[in-house]
Amino acid sequence: NFVLTQPRSVSGSPGKTVTISCTRSSGLIASNSVQWYQQRPGSAPITVISENNQRPSGVPDRFSGSIDISSNSASLTVSGLKTEDEADYYCQSYGNNNWVFGGGTTLTAL
Amino acid sequence: EVQLVESGGVVVQPGGSLRLSCAASGFTFRKYTMHWVRQVQGKGLEWVSLIGGSGDFTDYSDSVKGRLTISRDNNQNSVFLQMNSLRTEDTAFYYCAKDRGDYTGFDYWGQGTLVTVSS
Numbered sequence: 662n663f664v665l666t667q668p669r670s671v672s673g674s675p676g677k678t679v680t681i682s683c684t685r686s687s688g689l690i691a692s693n694s695v696q697w698y699q700q701r702p703g704s705a706p707i708t709v710i711s712e713n714n715q716r717p718s719g720v721p722d723r724f725s726g727s728i729d730i731s732s733n734s735a736s737l738t739v740s741g742l743k744t745e746d747e748a749d750y751y752c753q754s755y756g757n758n759n760w761v762f763g764g765g766t767t768l769t770a771l
Numbered sequence: 772e773v774q775l776v777e778s779g780g781v782v783v784q785p786g787g788s789l790r791l792s793c794a795a796s797g798f799t800f801r802k803y804t805m806h807w808v809r810q811v812q813g814k815g816l817e818w819v820s821l822i823g824g825s826g827d828f829t830d831y832s833d834s835v836k837g838r839l840t841i842s843r844d845n846n847q848n849s850v851f852l853q854m855n856s857l858r859t860e861d862t863a864f865y866y867c868a869k870d871r872g873d874y875t876g877f878d879y880w881g882q883g884t885l886v887t888v889s890s
Contacts, residue, residue: 762815
C-alpha cells in the first residue's frame with residue numbers, strides 16, 4: 662500500500678497564500694483522484710476539494726487543488742488566507758481496495 | 772441537504788460489543804456506497820469499512836477485519852457498524868461518510884460518535 666505524506670504544519674499571514682503538499686510514496690498520483698478535507702477543532706471533516714481540483718458547492722474559490730506528476734504529489738492552495746481557515750487538512754486517495762489518508766497538516770493563520 | 776447522523780457511541784469494556792448507527796437523508800440512499808472512518812482523538816483519519824448500495828459488497832481494513840461488521844437497511848436509510856471483541860485501540864470517533872459515487876473518496880460526513888473502550 663502507498664503512503665501520502667503531508668507537512669505537519671504550515672502557516673501564513675491573513676491575506677496571504679499558503680500551499681499544503683501531499684506526496685504519494687508509490688504508484689502514480691494521477692492513477693486515482695485526490696480529495697482534500699478540512700477539519701476545524703472539535704468538528705467533523707468537510708470536503709473542500711474533490712477529484713484533484715473540483716470545489717464542492719459552498720466552498721470558497723480561495724481554495725484550489727492540483728496535482729503534479731513530476732513530483733508525484735497533490736497540493737491544496739488557500740489564497741487570501743482568513744483566520745476561519747485555521748484547521749487540520751487531510752489529503753486522501755484510493756488504491757488496491759484501500760482508502761488512504763495523509764497524516765494531516767495544521768494550518769495556522771498568524 | 773445531505774445529512775448523516777451517527778449514534779450509539781458509549782463507554783464499553785475491553786472484549787465488549789456495541790452497535791453504531793448512521794441515519795441518512797437528503798439523497799437516494801440505496802444508490803450509494805457508505806463508509807465508516809475513525810479518528811483517535813488528536814490523531815489522523817483511518818478508513819474502517821464500506822458497504823455497497825445494495826448491501827451485497829462489504830470490505831474492512833485489516834485492523835478490524837473479523838471483529839467489526841457493517842450492514843445497512845435501505846428501507847430505513849441507515850447504515851450500521853456492529854463492533855465485537857473491542858480493544859482499547861478501537862477508542863476513537865467514528866464517522867459515517869457517503870461515497871462520492873465512484874469509489875474514490877467521500878463527499879459528506881456525519882458529526883461522529885465517540886467509542887471509548889476502557890476498563
